[in-house]
Each structure stands twice: as structure tokens, then as C-alpha cells.
Amino acid sequence: xxxxxxxxxxxxxxxxxxxxxxxxxxxxxxxxxxxxxxxxxxxxxxxxxxxxxxxxxxxxxxxxxxxxxxxxxxxxxxxxxxxxxxxxxxxxxxxxxxxxxxxxxxxxxxxxxxxxxxxxxxxxxxxxxxxxxxxxxxxxxxxxx
Amino acid sequence: xxxxxxxxxxxxxxxxxxxxxxxxxxxxxxxxxxxxxxxxxxxxxxxxxxxxxxxxxxxxxxxxxxxxxxxxxxxxxxxxxxxxxxxxxxxxxxxxxxxxxxxxxxxxxxxxxxxxxxxxxxxxxxxxxxxxxxxxxxxxxxxxxxxxxxxxxxxxxxxxxxxxxxxxxxxxxxxxxxxxxxxxxxxxxxxxxxxxxxxxxxxxxxxxxxxxxxxxxxxxxxxxxxxxxxxxxxxxxxxxxxxxxxxxxxxxxxxxxxxxxxxxxxxxxxxxxxxxxxxxxxxxxxxx
Numbered sequence: 001x002x003x004x005x006x007x008x009x010x011x012x013x014x015x016x017x018x019x020x021x022x023x024x025x026x027x028x029x030x031x032x033x034x035x036x037x038x039x040x041x042x043x044x045x046x047x048x049x050x051x052x053x054x055x056x057x058x059x060x061x062x063x064x065x066x067x068x069x070x071x072x073x074x075x076x077x078x079x080x081x082x083x084x085x086x087x088x089x090x091x092x093x094x095x096x097x098x099x100x101x102x103x104x105x106x107x108x109x110x111x112x113x114x115x116x117x118x119x120x121x122x123x124x125x126x127x128x129x130x131x132x133x134x135x136x137x138x139x140x141x142x143x144x145x
Numbered sequence: 146x147x148x149x150x151x152x153x154x155x156x157x158x159x160x161x162x163x164x165x166x167x168x169x170x171x172x173x174x175x176x177x178x179x180x181x182x183x184x185x186x187x188x189x190x191x192x193x194x195x196x197x198x199x200x201x202x203x204x205x206x207x208x209x210x211x212x213x214x215x216x217x218x219x220x221x222x223x224x225x226x227x228x229x230x231x232x233x234x235x236x237x238x239x240x241x242x243x244x245x246x247x248x249x250x251x252x253x254x255x256x257x258x259x260x261x262x263x264x265x266x267x268x269x270x271x272x273x274x275x276x277x278x279x280x281x282x283x284x285x286x287x288x289x290x291x292x293x294x295x296x297x298x299x300x301x302x303x304x305x306x307x308x309x310x311x312x313x314x315x316x317x318x319x320x321x322x323x324x325x326x327x328x329x330x331x332x333x334x335x336x337x338x339x340x341x342x343x344x345x346x347x348x349x350x351x352x353x354x355x356x357x358x359x360x361x362x363x364x365x366x367x368x369x370x371x372x373x374x375x376x377x378x379x380x381x382x383x384x385x386x387x388x389x390x391x392x393x394x395x396x397x398x399x400x401x402x403x404x405x406x407x408x409x410x411x412x413x414x415x416x417x418x419x420x421x422x423x424x425x426x427x428x429x430x431x432x433x
Contacts, residue, residue, distance in 0.1 A: 111426065114320050
């Protein structure tokens with residue numbers, strides 16, 4: 001149960017990383033656009049942005065493929081209440097990654113809360129992807145009244 | 146243990162030591178960092194690399210050989226995916242000195258970088274203007290230099306520059322931060338007289354270089370691996386290996402260097418080197 005939850009969070013986040021790359025490159029494809037899908041977009045308006053659900057599509061060229069992604073944000077009273085990302089980075093740069101010097105097969109990660117661990121330091125990113133933030137900015141400007 | 150925390154080159158530093166650093170030692174640390182930054186930072190208008198990006202030519206540097214020799218190894222091992230002339234590629238994607246974050250057309254780095262950039266122990270020279278970026282290993286090198294500047298203090302010591310960590314003496318247990326959820330770890334590592342560096346694709350720009358990892362051959366961000374961690378005798382080697390592990394050839398290089406490592410793919414799988422002193426939290430581990 002715990003692992004299922006963690007993995008779903010991993011997948012969702014993995015797609016977000018794809019978006020970071022994609023939206024940083026949106027200028028190349030010019031494919032991003034957004035429109036409210038939600039009929040109450042006009043009804044519940046308050047604050048700086050129109051309420052509603054917005055989608056921005058993007059495409060970007062990778063060394064092997066053209067990746068398609070789509071970001072959907074739901075805004076309610078100026079607050080993002082839901083984010084979803086579809087499309088994901090998938091092709092490995094090579095299928096030969098399970099080469100020598102690697103210990104066994106890749107294992108699915110289960111995150112454990114750092115607060116529950118007896119560690120004195122943490123090594124990793126800690127910081128939000130600016131690419132994703134800029135995507136959110138893009139959607140904010142599209143949703144601005 | 147005494148803890149000194151400060152901000153420098155856009156990241157938070159922590160130095161943990163048995164005895165506190167006195168004012169002279171603290172000033173020395175700031176001098177080491179500032180000297181490095183004034184040469185290598187592509188975010189400073191007055192740095193050597195900024196000047197050479199405009200005009201080419203030669204510049205006096207500290208430490209060019211240690212870093213650029215390692216770069217040559219990493220570049221060869223990754224078939225050109227890692228390249229110190231990647232600065233323009235990173236800027237093209239908006240990670241420029243103005244933090245514009247405005248993306249232009251991706252730009253590959255010059256393939257024949259070793260014929261453009263030459264170096265000796267205290268000097269670098271560019272045959273034509275190019276933007277040098279030592280982000281693949283620069284911060285690790287700086288962590289090593291800071292630790293080396295404090296040898297007279299003695300005792301156990303840890304230098305941590307925002308997750309690039311060098312340890313002298315004592316066992317230090319380190320959480321490997323989940324690249325998509327900073328409140329979680331995917332495992333733990335315990336190191337002693339070693340360094341551990343992490344690299345993640347969602348890591349923000351820092352002052353000196355950056356860890357938005359691009360493939361220099363295409364100028365595009367990598368997608369296969371979300372985060373890498375490497376354990377090596379020095380932070381420079383750990384940092385360089387962590388970068389190399391995003392690309393084909395990184396595993397072989399790590400093996401040649403004797404570096405232990407873990408990496409996690411963007412679809413949530415982790416793998417590690419043989420005999421890696423890391424506990425991983427995985428579905429397999431959970432079953433056992």
C-alpha cells in the first residue's frame with residue numbers, strides 16, 4: 001500500500017520533469033496554447049485569474065524522438081488546486097544500461113520520509129525546477145484577466 | 146560538534162567541525178570561495194571566464210589543470226556529452242547570467258573543445274571566444290579546496306555545499322534526497338574520509354556553475370536519469386562522476402575511477418554500482 005502510493009507520486013513527478021525540459025524549449029515548437037475547458041470559468045471568478053481548468057501542450061525534440069506533453073492546471077480563486085501532466089520521457093538513451101559494473105537489475109524506488117531517518121545530511125536537489133515554474137508562469141499569464 | 150552555516154555562490158554551506166572555526170579560518174574560507182568564483186563564475190561580469198567569453202585569449206587561473214584534466218576524462222568517457230564549453234548551450238536555454246530563463250534554440254557545444262581551449266596549471270587560453278562552464282565538477286572542487294584550507298584545525302570535519310559533501314574522519318550518514326519529493330529519501334549512504342556529491346535534473350542554478358544537466362552534443366537537457374549520487378575520495382571526482390552518470394559511458398568511467406554510485410531514472414527506478422555502500426529503499430528491499 002505504501003509502495004503503491006509512493007510509486008504513483010514518482011510517476012506523476014517523473015512527468016513533471018519532462019515538462020521542465022519541454023517548456024524550457026517551448027519556444028522552438030511554438031506548440032503551447034491554453035484554453036479554459038471548464039464551463040464555470042466565468043462563473044466563479046475571483047482574484048487575479050479566471051477560475052477554470054487550463055491546458056498547455058508542448059512538444060520538444062530529443063536526441064531520439066519528439067516528445068509530446070500536456071500540462072493541465074485547475075485554478076480556483078487564484079490557487080492551483082490540481083496539476084496533471086501527461087506524456088512522459090520514456091526512451092532510454094540506450095538499452096545497454098544494464099552493463100557491467102552495475103549491481104543487478106534496476107529496482108523501483110520507494111521514498112521514505114527524511115524525518116523518519118537517522119541522517120545528519122541530505123544530498124540531492126531540494127529545489128524546484130525552474131522550467132516547471134516557468135510553465136506555471138506561462139499558464140498564469142494565459143489565465144490573467 | 147560546532148556548526149558554521151553561511152551563504153556563498155548561491156548555495157548554503159555548512160561546515161561541521163569538532164572545534165569551532167575562528168574568525169581567521171572563516172575569512173580564509175571566504176577567500177578560497179571568492180578567489181574561485183572570480184575566475185570561474187559565468188554569472189559574474191568581472192570573472193575570467195566572462196572576459197574570455199567576450200574576447201578569447203588567455204587568463205590566469207588557479208586550479209585549471211586539476212579540473213580540466215578531469216573534464217577531458219569525462220568528455221572522452223561520455224563521447225562528448227560532457228564538455229566545458231557548454232556555457233553557451235546553457236545560456237541558450239535561458240540559464241544565463243541575467244537569469245532570464247528565456248529559452249532560445251538549443252545550441253550544441255563545440256565538439257572539438259580541446260582544440261579551442263588549452264590549459265596549464267595556472268593558465269587557460271581560448272583560441273576563439275567561448276563560454277566556459279565548469280558546472281560538472283566545479284562545486285565539488287571548491288568543496289575540496291575549502292576542506293584543504295582547514296587542515297590546521299584538525300579533528301573530524303564535514304564540508305557541505307548544498308548537498309555536495311566532503312568528510313574528513315568520522316562516519317556521516319547522508320540521506321539521498323528523492324529527486325521529485327524533497328521530503329523523502331530513496332536511500333542512505335554512510336561515508337568516512339570520502340566525498341559524496343549529488344546531481345539532479347531539477348536542481349536550480351547555483352552561482353558558479355549549474356546542475357541543469359545538458360547533453361553538450363545536442364544542447365538539450367537529459368531525460369533518462371533524474372538524479373545521480375557518487376562517492377569518491379574527493380568531491381571533485383564525485384561531482385564529475387555524478388555528472389558523467391547521466392550519460393552512456395559514465396558507468397565505465399566510475400569503475401575506472403573507483404567511484405561508487407547510485408542513480409535513479411525518471412521513471413522511478415534506482416540502480417547502483419557493485420559493492421556500493423548505500424542502503425536503497427526499493428520495492429525489492431521492502432519485500433526482503
